[in-house]
Amino acid sequence: MSMFMGSFPGQEVSQEKIDIAxxxxxxxxxxxxxxxxxxxxKCISRDGYGEGDLAKGEMCCIDRCVAKIHYSNRVIGGFVQTKGFGPETYLRHYNKFQDTGESQKK
Amino acid sequence: MDALNAKEQQDFQKLVEQKQMKDFMRLYSSLVERCFTDCVNDFTSSKLTNKEQTCILKCSEKFLKHSERVGQRFQEQNAAMSQGLNR
Structure with a gap:
């Protein structure tokens, strides 16, 4: 049916792939x-707003803040991986609802 | 992950557009919330004072510039990371 719809005839749509994307x-x-x-x-002062432009210090702070969050993310990501961080061990409350399918697999 | 085909890409694009709209509305309301909270504290009148109004405008301008700059830097970081240039 999808062959006759839209501008890409013959292309199958995999909902699963779109969901993953x-x-x-x-x-x-x-x-x-x-x-x-x-x-x-962290960077934008809340008192006064004397100036609409970013102050020098604020710009500098933003640049460093973004770089640092990015790097922290990677550091934490690496650390957490060594600890076996995963949904099975750290979000256990989900297991109750998944048990039926899971127990059959094992 | 396998690349999306053209039709899937079109569907995905639509999804992203909706998300962008939603996110944009959220960004806007957080702007209003922040600048209102920071600038307007006097409720002896229902009109904004001149001072409050200037503050709100300056605050909004700053908020927008902040978002712009973070967006730029974020993109740069991502680009650097995908090229493996980053530390």
């Missing part, structure tokens, strides 16, 4: 939003 996108997106929020809190 979405998850990857979400990961990047939440990282970005988190950086945006964190560096705003």
């Amino acid at each position: 979405e998850i990857q996108f979400n990961a990047m997106n939440s990282t970005f939003n988190n950086i945006l929020k964190t560096c705003l809190e």
Whole structure:
């Protein structure tokens, strides 16, 4: 049926692949939003707003903040991997709901 | 992961567009929240004072510049990482 729809005849759409792309996108997106929020809190002074432009110090702070979050992310990622960080061990409350399928597999 | 084919890419693009819109609205409301919280503290009148208004405008400008700069740096970091140049 999809052969006759849209501008890409003959191409199958795998919802699963799109879902995975979405998850990857979400990961990047939440990282970005988190950086945006964190560096705003850390670098932009809340008292007065005498100037609409970023001050020298604020610019400098933002650049370092973004670089540091990025690097911290990688450091923590590496550390956590050595500890066997994973959903099975650290989000146990999920197991209750997945048990039926899981126990059959094992 | 296998690359998406053209049709899948089109669907994905749509998804990203919706997310962008949603995110943009969220960014906007966080701007309003922050600048209102920081600039408006006097409720003896229902009108914004001149001072409050200037503060809000300056605050918004700063907020936008902050977002812009973080966006730029974030992109640079990502690019550097995917090229393996980063430490």
